[in-house]
Amino acid sequence: MAQDKDRRAALAALISAGVMIAQQVGSKATRDALFLSSFDAEDLPRVVIASAAASMVAVFAASRAFARFGPARVVPFSFGISGLLYLAEWLLVQGAPRPVAVVLYLHTAVFGALVISGFWSVVNERFDPHSAKGMVSRIGTGATVGGVVGGLVAWRVGEAFDANAMLIVLAGLNVLAAFGVARIGGGEGEHEDPVSASTSGLRVLLKAPYLRSLAAIVVLTAISAGLLDYAFKAEAARQFEQGSQDMLSFFAIFHVGAAVLSLVLQTGAAKPALERLGVAGSVATLPTVVLMTAAVAAGLTRIGTVVVARATELVLANSIFRSGYELLYTPVSPDKKRPTKALIDVAGNRVGDALGSGMVIVILAVAPAISLKLVLGLAAAVAAFSLYIARRLHRGYVGQLEESLRSGTPFAAERAVLEAATLQTLSTLGLDREALFEQLAAHQSWSDRQTHPPAEERSAPPPDGIDAPASDPVHARAHTLRAGSPDEIRSALKDEVLDPRLAPFAIALLARRDVHQDAIRALRGIADEIAPALAEAVSDPDQPFAIRRRLPRVLEVCDAPEAAEGLARGLDDSLFEVRYRCALALARIATRLPERRPPREPVLEAVAKELNIGRKVWEQRRLLDDDTDEDAPLLDKARRDRVHRSVEHVFTLLSLAYDPEPLRLSLVALATDDTNLRGTALEYLENVLPEHTRDTLFPMLDVRVEIRKKRSREEIVDDLVRSMQSLDAKALQRAIRESERPADGEER
Incomplete structure (x- = not known):
């Protein structure tokens, strides 16, 4: 009707x-x-x-x-x-x-x-x-x-x-x-x-x-x-x-x-x-x-x-x-x-x-x-x-x-x-078009919904929605998290381990610039207890963008399988920074728990989507929280400044499907001005990556080095030993040896 x-x-x-x-x-x-x-x-x-x-x-x-x-x-x-x-x-x-x-x-x-x-x-x-x-x-x-x-x-x-x-x-x-x-x-x-x-x-x-x-x-x-x-x-x-x-x-x-x-x-x-x-x-x-x-x-x-x-x-x-x-x-x-x-x-x-x-x-x-x-x-x-x-x-x-x-x-x-x-039109500007999309996609904030709940929820006692006796101190702490000053909120988050019943209020604080770091630390302490709720919130389009891009930093400390599953779903999100954060968090989990890595096929599908977005969007991506990042799985903070976020994100995804150490070495090599190092890294990628992935990735890397014909394993290793003094050439040597083995029937 x-x-x-x-x-x-x-x-x-x-x-x-x-x-x-x-x-x-x-x-x-x-x-x-x-x-x-x-x-x-x-x-x-x-x-x-x-x-x-x-x-x-x-x-x-x-x-x-x-x-x-x-x-x-x-x-x-x-x-x-x-x-x-x-x-x-x-x-x-x-x-x-x-x-x-x-x-x-x-x-x-x-x-x-x-x-x-x-x-x-x-x-x-x-x-x-x-x-x-x-x-x-x-x-x-x-x-x-x-x-x-x-x-x-x-x-x-x-x-x-x-x-x-x-x-x-x-x-x-x-x-x-x-x-x-x-x-x-x-x-x-x-x-x-x-x-x-x-x-x-x-x-x-x-x-x-x-x-x-x-x-x-x-x-x-x-x-x-x-x-x-x-x-x-x-x-x-x-x-x-x-x-x-x-x-x-x-x-x-x-x-x-x-x-x-x-x-x-x-x-x-x-x-x-x-x-x-x-x-x-x-x-x-x-x-x-x-x-x-x-x-x-x-x-x-x-x-x-x-x-x-x-x-x-x-x-x-x-x-x-x-x-x-x-x-x-x-x-x-x-x-x-x-x-x-x-x-x-x-x-x-x-x-x-x-x-x-x-x-x-x-x-x-x-x-x-x-x-x-x-x-x-x-x-x-x-x-x-x-x-x-x-x-x-x-x-x-x-x-x-x-x-x-x-x-x-x-x-x-x-x-x-x-x-x-x-x-x-937005793609023609010298700005991050996807960051604009992320602003356009943000709906009513979680905090606003807590302050002004739907009509059918307004009569539900108690007013903070916590099912506990009125004398329970959790109500006072919830009020502080909702309406306190920044100092009072920080104190409430640091005093003791966060009560899981207060998780929704701490999650709402992720949208605030002044206290979101404190909220992240508090939520990490109970992350495994509330992993399913955190994972669901990451992929919930009704959550504000600020919350969704910061939740992966909480989930990355979780050992619960729901955390890895929720982050894997986030790799297909419509907003770049959510995908980027989910990939980083998933890579950190995979470093601790290799069994949490997602299957290779969906990861390569995610890589293909990133590479098919068009060069303008690829070049204009920026991160709103970029200045608060810690060292990433593939790069330390100093080297990350030389690598574009789109490139880093694709390599992070690839590290979920292939051995991350040689990919890290290749990414560092590509960030240098050494022509030989860049050529060697590209040659490694040519040996490892599927043809379609390689053909779409290389143009996005501003490749100016002519990729040489495939050499033997020994030639590549010798070249690395001579020129990659600052890198772990032995690790890359092992990776190249592994890449030449038949991969049929293997998942990794």
Whole structure:
């Protein structure tokens, strides 16, 4: 039943998106045609400024309504009101064309961006992140197709009737959109204080430099878009002086072409652009192209050059730029993003419109004879400044990502919400993409769940969940671990052997930077008693990432078989540092208890997965707890600084399937600058590893040494004896001798 409801809601969202964008494109074409049929192009800046002012008021009014009633109620109501306005405008346009043209301009400006923003809020609230992943792209495609359909409808109506007739079509489309959005369903809002929500958004924006940069790029691109839009409409008004019918067809055809090109770029070029240029680079494509096309149009002002400048701006803004811009919010925490994004997106655009129109008014007053060239030149200048801001966005974006990683604060979205283009974009940055995934994958912390348990658990006595008499001192100690100061927590963890009943509270402390080392030491003392629970927590995706990456350091001291089994499962985890820690812990256990080693086949499968991730990810991996590591099984701390973590991890895995000592020697040799040593280590690996493993591993090692043809055992050993004075050549000699023995029927 629930799945049927989701399918019906998804279908309603898909259809509503198409209808919504169809009416938006049609309304823009109708608005421009009616206005320019009744007013001169020089009057455009004034009505744009008035529209911007009305939109600013509407932004705050809408934020109140969304907070109080929820978008699922407000958006259908807004579509209904918009449809009634279109109907009223249709009834009045014949008798009062000029006032209706102004009202229509204000109407489309106020309702256009707000209903679209509200529609996506309805979709986000209606579907869970996992369901939304597959639906959002389809809904977006439906919206783009709707843009094409809306332009075609406006074109055909303009050909058959006139622009006035399009108003009744728009009224019908708004009514259809209202019914469609109502069928999606959704929540009813948080009933929070809407005034405080709005003002807090302004405060957050003023205090956040990165968000101010985002607002700046929105305002600047809106200014350049407004300047190009004026030039485009002014040229259109000169070309189509005979009436609104031909003008409506012209605007409709223009918007159809822009919608088609946007669809082509969105589906065919957005992802490659994100892969090659990164997030900020994709954003920079818009001001770059506007700078070039506007400069050409300023130097050679013709209807063709102006149309090209306006069309390229519109197409890029709705495709590559939009894909990159939305991803710039990825590292912003929810408490900053939620109150500011609507202000930046809607109010920022309206402020840019107003500023651009004000510039046009000044130019028309000062130099009307060359106003068009000056407007286009100014658009190019603003685009150049936008390009400068866009280049700074990369540094700001990287800084936000690094700040989130250092603070350990999870991003607002889950990994499932990110589209493939997002993941590819993150891989182009000079950061650890998988570390970002690990932040995205972190759910509500264990500590939060202890402090705010689910409703069905709140009435269960006692409040700490420990089944013991109220007089038992374990309750006081549990309270200290949950709410004490760092010094009190450390004292409680060190006073005596940890009571196993307190294990959940000690595990929760692993998420804290200040006391996690003390928690590790305390848990190690009872690790064998609680090994099954520890092993289960490592592979539990609902546990915070900080806990899951630190639990293997507890499990590595366990002799219980459940510990090794849980760590072996962790080798297949989706997060690199969890896999890395599990491999290190399992290698330490295998050193003490060789019988705990996992079978060779699953280990080689894990190696294959690590080697097939792609070179960019391989090179960008970092560890969040790297500075706290002890000596690893294969390398001491000094030598580990010279070996990349991806390389070390693969060799740790291989040490679970093969003799670890020669692998250690080979890894140390590969970390040296001695060509002969590196060549000898590679030759050993060539003798030992399966062909497929060898062929995928060597390219990842930055192999610049030509691997020689296989030599005899004696030649390899002699070479090692001569050149590996700092290594245990005898151990490697034994390993090479073992590697030449037939391995059929053997497990090791």
